[in-house]
Amino acid sequence: MNEIIKRPEIKSVDFCVDENIWGHRLYDEQLPHLTVLEFLGVLGSNLDKPLRPHEGMGGTVKFRPQRQIRLRGLLFNNPYVESIAESARPDEEKWRQWFDKFAQGATRNGDGDMAYLRHSFSTFDDFAKAIELLRSSSFESRSNKRWSSKFVFPFGPDALYEDLEIDSRGKMSNDRRFFARTGELLYLMLSRSEKGAQLGDSLAKGLFDRDAPMNRLARALQGDPQFADDPRPAGYLPEMKNVRFDQICEDWLSILAKDMPIYDALEHCIAISGLNMLLYFLERAKRIAGDDEPVEIVCEIVSKERTKVRTLSGDSYQFNQGLAAKAVRAHVESIRQAPRWGQAASVEFPEAERVKLMREWFQWPPTDDGDDEDYSGKSPDALVAGLVELALARHEQHVGKIHSAWSRAIGLSSRRLSRRIRYAPTDRLLKSIVVAIVDDRMQFDEFLAEAKRRYGLVIGDAEGSRLVEAKLVDQEELSENRDNLEARLVGLGLVRRLSDSCSFVENPFAFKGEAAC
Structure with a gap:
């Protein structure tokens, strides 16, 4: 049986059910390409020990992501650069007009003084062409996402940064919408695979070359890297070992060994990671629901x-779509089979003992606002049924959509x-x-x-x-x-x-x- 890692308290949720099953967290809006980008950010923060387990930290890792406010602002919050470049103004006048316009929309998070760009580019037109080149290779550049949630292709260490929300006053926060920790889980999966260290070395060598041409271009636009203030721990992944972790690693190693440019290989790694993580989601759901048959x-x-075959394929899709909700219900209801649940019947206050056990398992019921007395008076069945209802309602909002969102995103x-x-x-x-x-x-x-x-x-x-x-x-x-x-x-x-x-x-x-x- 796979070793289950003790879950830390997760303060950002009211209760832990999805988190107990799949980790904190898988999220439907973080599609495979965003997952790999977040993964590479964690890797870039750990190049001294890439994809090696961190001892003494309960199986998790710490990382300090880059923010690269200047780079992303130049690429995605700079709509006037083309019109200025196409004008017949002298080069000096183009720079002056552009500096004025960019300053009006600056966030004041290190993007107030952009004078270094004059030393990085010979002419304004060269500067505009560099932006056009990097922007054309970016993910979802034409989407209506906020500019701080658009990403350049990961050409190297200077092109990596985390998702941010930046308000009108320049206040920054990682609101966990598009970088929801799924990439952190991918890092943990690969670091716990048998050949994780081999893959880590390969990726560190192939994708983190600061002198690669496109990375040098990103660095010319960004200038010195910008980092989050403090290191942070990666998310929670329940299992220490899983054959799916090894399969993802084997697939990455196989793809990277092929005779193709690293950036082309990365596109295949994104698709295969999406497929494997979708299978992790389904396999874990089946196991928790008590079904040991392989996912089909x-x-x-x-x-x-x-x-x-078309009908059967639709039936197969619908069956797999329902697995996660079954797992949520089964996981909550499985507490009735826990030895301590039965043993509580022999203590003086059995309901209070069961409430205590539910808090240990699920961080629920809440302990504040004087709710203890309300919950301790409920029957065990009412407690379990209440949490099942709450867990299923929350599950349907995002985690329950993973199968449909990811299978569509990878072309399955x-x-x-x-x-x-x-x-x-x-x-x-x-x-x-x-x-x-x-x-x-x-x-x-x-x-x-x-x-x-x-x-x-x-x-x-x-x-x-x-x-x-x-x-x-x-x-x-x-x-x-x-x-x-x-x-x-x-x-x-x-x-x-x-x-x-x-x-x-x-x-x-x-x-x-x-x-x-």
Whole structure:
């Protein structure tokens, strides 16, 4: 059984149920690319011991994130730079006008004096082109998010910073909306994996090169780094070991070993991290709910004709969508099976003893405002039922949306050609899966078996044998679904057919230093 780490008190919540199951915290609005950005920020703060466990801290780590107010202001709170650059004014006049406009919107958090930019760029037009280049490679640059919650691509250490809310008076706070600690959990997962240190060294070498061209450009705009005032502890992750942690690490190492630029590899790491963390969410939910069967994701490879596989894929999606709520209910109700719950019947004040136990498990009921007497008079069933209702209501707001939000974000789910959401992986996700699984080339059926072993993906008749035996689908329909995937991968240049019965999935990047066969 996996070792469970004692949870610290979490003061930002009224009770801990989701946190006990998955950690503090997984969050639906922090999509996989934001998760990886937050993860890299934690890593950048621990380059002296990257992805190594920190001893004497209960399995957690500390980090001091960068804020880079100047860089993000120049990229995302600077709408007039283009019009000034395109004007026919002399260079000196362009600088003067831009300095005046930028000063009007400055937050006074180190962005009041921007004179250093004149020494970093030969001309104003060069400065404007640098902004255009970095902005064009950023995440969600065209979204309507606040400017302080937009992010440049992580080209290096100077391009990393945390999410912030900055009010009209320049007061800054990390309100945990888009950097909600999910990236901190990813860091903890990888630091607790068997090959975490190996991955940490690889990432430190590949992504934290201060002299990389694009990082130098970010540094020219930012100037000296800006940090949060004090180090802070990372979030809480319940398990010390989990096979999913090892799988995420193995996938990252596999992707980074391929013959492609580190920034291209990072895009695949983002997709694979999203898939693996979604599986962590579902696997943990099943285990807590008392279901030890592996997570199953029945995927339709989209075709024009409606098939039974499409229906099964929708059913699979809906089943997995309901797992988390089942886990919440089961976790709260499991306190009745705790030895101390039963032993409380023999003490003088059994209800008070059970209230004490519930506070230890869930930080609930509250102890302030004189509520003790109100709760201690309730029956055990009323206490449990009350917390189940509260926990499910809070769960539905964000954590309960993780499955739908993340599966859509990584390209795993779709409504295309159907009124129901079902699992229908995109070409982009399929390519990331091939890059992660296939070192050089792999027989197609072996690839399908490995995709099911790693990620629970059911595509062909061999992987869906349980469904065939249960008479939920004909073997021929799953075989056709398999053929549809093969055709898709052929079109993507990822499968080579040697004969009608022999096809190989080929990784176009193979291993560095090796040629693909």
